[in-house]
Amino acid sequence: PLRGAVHPMSLIISDNIHGGFVLPNAVFVRECTYSPEAGRVWQNASQINILQIKGFRYPYRNILYETIRNVYFHVPMWFGMMIIFFASGWFSIRFVRNGKAEDDFWSVALNSTGTLFGILGLLTGMLWSKHTWGAYWSWDVKQNTAAIAVLIYLAYFVLRNSIPDPDRRARIAAVYNIFGCVMLIPLLFVIPRLTDSLHPGSGGNPALGGEDLDDTMRAVFYPAVIGWTLLGVWIGELRYRLLRLQWRMIFGK
Numbered sequence: 147p148l149r150g151a152v153h154p155m156s157l158i159i160s161d162n163i164h165g166g167f168v169l170p171n172a173v174f175v176r177e178c179t180y181s182p183e184a185g186r187v188w189q190n191a192s193q194i195n196i197l198q199i200k201g202f203r204y205p206y207r208n209i210l211y212e213t214i215r216n217v218y219f220h221v222p223m224w225f226g227m228m229i230i231f232f233a234s235g236w237f238s239i240r241f242v243r244n245g246k247a248e249d250d251f252w253s254v255a256l257n258s259t260g261t262l263f264g265i266l267g268l269l270t271g272m273l274w275s276k277h278t279w280g281a282y283w284s285w286d287v288k289q290n291t292a293a294i295a296v297l298i299y300l301a302y303f304v305l306r307n308s309i310p311d312p313d314r315r316a317r318i319a320a321v322y323n324i325f326g327c328v329m330l331i332p333l334l335f336v337i338p339r340l341t342d343s344l345h346p347g348s349g350g351n352p353a354l355g356g357e358d359l360d361d362t363m364r365a366v367f368y369p370a371v372i373g374w375t376l377l378g379v380w381i382g383e384l385r386y387r388l389l390r391l392q393w394r395m396i397f398g399k
Contacts, residue, residue, distance in 0.1 A: 251389040
């Protein structure tokens with residue numbers, strides 16, 4: 147290395163209660179003199195396994211601190227929302243092909259649940275944003291695109307309620323719902339990773355790596371994703387049964 151060069155170094159802090167956390171580029175070291183012998187001593191120095199802590203503990207993350215528990219609510223809720231919205235789009239495609247009212251009922255029911263999860267996801271994200279970024283709404287690109295996605299599905303219900311004819315309402319809503327599912331891909335998966343963002347997951351990082359999620363949290367996080375998704379499906383099924391009963395009361399079939 148050149149004499150006088152500046153090297154960024156990561157700061158690793160660990161204790162027996164919180165475990166370890168890493169602050170990238172927290173320390174900058176400037177070289178004054180360089181000795182090959184000193185370099186060999188540095189490279190051959192023993193490393194301490196600071197992260198091997200027994201038992202279940204929440205990882206200590208800079209800025210997040212105890213709010214990291216929100217990962218089990220905010221993130222799985224969004225995962226469940228996306229799965230439910232895509233399932234609703236699949237039922238809309240089926241309705242366009244065969245015209246069965248049951249497929250339209252499923253589409254409406256799942257969209258209701260997905261929109262509810264989207265609103266709850268925005269609210270939990272705003273509370274998290276207030277703690278970590280200092281404001282409920284920071285106009286971050288991921289906040290903006292998530293809000294646009296929820297508005298698209300709120301407009302879906304406005305569209306349905308504005309058309310009195312049942313058959314025409316169902317067909318137009320199905321086409322719009324397919325458009326909404328397609329728009330989820332650029333809004334939630336593409337645009338946030340192409341631009342700088344305060345939110346984890348920007349720059350191509352899926353936000354599920356070791357820097358954002360450790361094995362202790364994965365033991366709860368992945369079951370939470372399954373649990374929130376199944377909860378959404380159950381709520382959607384209740385809504386589907388209600389729509390079928392209303393249809394039979396009106397049309398007798």
